[in-house]
Amino acid sequence: xxxxxxxxxxxxxxxxxxxxxxxxxxxxxxxxxxxxxxxxxxxxxxxxxxxxxxxxxxxxxxxxxxxxxxxxxxxxxxxxxxxxxxxxxxxxxxxxxxxxxxxxxxxxxxxxxxxxxxxxxxxxxxxxxxxxxxxxxxxxxxxxxxxxxxxxxxxxxxxxxxxxxxxxxxxxxxxxxxxxxxxxxxxxxxxxxxxxxxxxxxxxxxxxxxxxxxxxxxxxxxxxxxxxxxxxxxxxxxxxxxxxxxx
Ligand code: PXP
Numbered sequence: 001x002x003x004x005x006x007x008x009x010x011x012x013x014x015x016x017x018x019x020x021x022x023x024x025x026x027x028x029x030x031x032x033x034x035x036x037x038x039x040x041x042x043x044x045x046x047x048x049x050x051x052x053x054x055x056x057x058x059x060x061x062x063x064x065x066x067x068x069x070x071x072x073x074x075x076x077x078x079x080x081x082x083x084x085x086x087x088x089x090x091x092x093x094x095x096x097x098x099x100x101x102x103x104x105x106x107x108x109x110x111x112x113x114x115x116x117x118x119x120x121x122x123x124x125x126x127x128x129x130x131x132x133x134x135x136x137x138x139x140x141x142x143x144x145x146x147x148x149x150x151x152x153x154x155x156x157x158x159x160x161x162x163x164x165x166x167x168x169x170x171x172x173x174x175x176x177x178x179x180x181x182x183x184x185x186x187x188x189x190x191x192x193x194x195x196x197x198x199x200x201x202x203x204x205x206x207x208x209x210x211x212x213x214x215x216x217x218x219x220x221x222x223x224x225x226x227x228x229x230x231x232x233x234x235x236x237x238x239x240x241x242x243x244x245x246x247x
Pocket of ligand 1: 012093095134195196197199217218219220221
């Protein structure tokens with residue numbers, strides 16, 4: 001599959017800036033609408049258990065105000081399942097969540113919780129949500145995701161990006177090789193493959209070049225870059241790099 005690579009913009013950190021002062025701005029929906037004009041194909045928002053950035057009200061506003069599909073990232077808890085079933089976003093991406101972490105640290109251990117997760121995602125899929133599982137590039141996890149009935153796996157690019165940032169290029173390249181191999185493996189099982197976490201202008205191209213990858217979800221770097229060049233140009237530059245890598 002070598003169709004156009006989709007770009008999902010994660011707007012969580014617009015809400016982080018807003019919440020730092022308890023104000024009503026900057027507004028994540030406004031950012032999402034700018035992202036759409038700049039060429040985004042979808043919007044991603046992570047409603048965390050502690051509501052540290054995106055709030056319940058944000059999800060309502062996004063569902064009501066967006067024309068782009070919303071990808072709701074959430075932990076596999078009863079509370080989040082109820083929220084997802086109420087809003088029926090285009091996609092639900094299940095992520096592991098720990099209160100004390102700064103960001104999503106690893107992939108979901110689907111292999112350990114296959115039975116529970118199979119029951120958890122069945123009503124979401126029945127409600128029409130495309131269920132995605134955020135996992136490390138690891139064959140047993142991918143096989144488990146397939147067995148529980150997920151439509152999509154999102155491969156965690158955090159380790160690849162961290163190795164790059166730390167100048168550990170051999171480890172970065174080994175991780176990239178693993179991502180490449182596992183993207184092929186997952187697509188071979190009939191799963192749609194997404195990727196994301198920690199991607200920047202410096203790291204996006206080799207991931208965008210993976211032919212099986214259908215979508216990238218990118219947030220933190222772009223919201224930071226928007227401080228310097230504005231959100232629209234920041235996203236357009238990412239889109240340009242992705243398209244160039246794909247070509
Ligand atoms: N994909 C998933 C599943 C995530 O949890 C996150 C972070 O919320 C991202 C992509 C985006 O990562 P970043 O904000 O580092 O670009």
